Amino acid sequence: MNSQLEIKFINKCLKYIYSLCFLLVTLSGNGENGKAVVYLVAFHLFFVMFVWSYWMTIFTSPASPSKEFCLSNSEKERYEKEFSQERQQEILRRAARDLPIYTTSASKTVRYCERCQLIKPDRAHHCSACDMCILKMDHHCPWVNNCVGFSNYKFFLLFLFYSLLYCLFVATTVLQYFIKFWTLCRRKSTESCPKNELTDTRAKFHVLFLFFVSTMFFISVLSLLSYHCWLVGKNRTTIGK
Template sequence: MALSRALRCCQRIFSWIPVIIISSVVLWSYYAYVFELCFVTLSNHLERVVYLLMFHVCFIMFCWTYWKAIFTPPSTPSKKFHLSYSDKERYEMEERPDVQKQILAEIAKKLPIFTRAQSGAIRFCDRCQVIKPDRCHHCSVCETCILKMDHHCPWVNNCVGFSNYKFFLLFLSYSMIYCVFIASTVFQYFLKFWVGDLPNGPAKFHVLFLLFVALMFFVSLMFLFGYHCWLVAKNRSTLEAFSAPVFQNGPDRNGFNVGLSRNLRQVFGEDKKLWFIPVFTSQGDGHYFPLRTLRESENPLLANEGKWMEDGGSDEESADENGPSVIIRTES
């Protein structure tokens, strides 16, 4: 027991190493750009002021989005998806797998669940003792079920899911802007150092490494950001891109794809002025999502809406804190 706790503690400590590496590189880039480039290398005062102003805007937005991606807790299923004491006792006492599936199916009728396991059964997490909402998955690193889980990212030491997916995308985009700005403004001084127009000194090596590091990170970020832009356009998570969600009629990679405009609004919200600011604006509460192939008239959730909402209480309040709830609407 003590050994297990010690290993878990070591794992938590080591999990911060990627974040420390990124933070160290960013702090060094701040020193190299502000002091070695702007104050030591630049002689034009107007150029120095413009560079410093634009650099700090990029730096602040990068740090803000990175902070939000790291420290925004991933959302977990609400209490409605946990088994009640009687249901849990009935489920655990039953030894026949087919009957257990029937018990879960009966409970799930009251919940807005449309996806199934590969076997066609209701998706249930034995470790969390929770019926999984659509697009919810168990993270073995966080040791809990995450709403609309995309992946566990070591570079932010956090699960990327419903609560912070927008922040993760903004972090990638502002990281690219940060790298592009540094590379574009440093390049001319890199050439001057290279041909000997500027004197040798410590600033020369900082400028050289600034360009190489910025270009290296930009290339890697460009592919990752492009991949996630494609995922957002298709309304898929990374997990769904590798394994299509299963519905009652079978697997469908485009099951949650409701059109580019609505896909974007699900992640970034209705107010376009807030799309590029790291504040939570995503639609819904992460427990259910519009379906592409389901019409409103055929939606069983509308028939059970009273059951779903009648004992909402605290869950409704928590949904309001996380963002506006969304009514399931679909396009044929």
């Protein structure tokens, strides 16, 4: 699936959930205006924080190594003319002496990106989707169409956290309507249902769908957030675990 399509899919889901939750609270309050106001305030609070962290994750540009990690023009020419890996490593080691930090591979060779023509600092990796080296790259996330790394990892964690709270709130608040609609409104006649209850099959389907989708996303986001909290605690990344 294309990343742009995935973002559009999430935006469509957000619009659907927002409109349906608003409809449920306003139509099914059954006179409990105070309860409906509390639900709407809490819902909008979680919704705004969720959308803010989501868009910050998308639009925060991934950080790349500074220019000091790039080879000079003369060093690039010498490096490209050499066919011996040992000679190439000598050029890289000489250029890396003045750098604040650089890393070597298991074979003690200086990590160098042929595509970006720079010496990779610690935890920097080249992303083929972004076509650039990313500082402390964790992974390329198609759901945000961006690399998750040094510059936006905080927003990514906040995005997971507020997603978890958002899904939990939606699931718990919809559950009561899910039970109410499927226990009190079994008859087709509207006279047998309490006032302001949604009686048609289509409304029940939306409630059922919203409850199971929010529950499913809650479970998946919980596992993902737990995994990344474990990575943070161990000072690791998904690539470098």
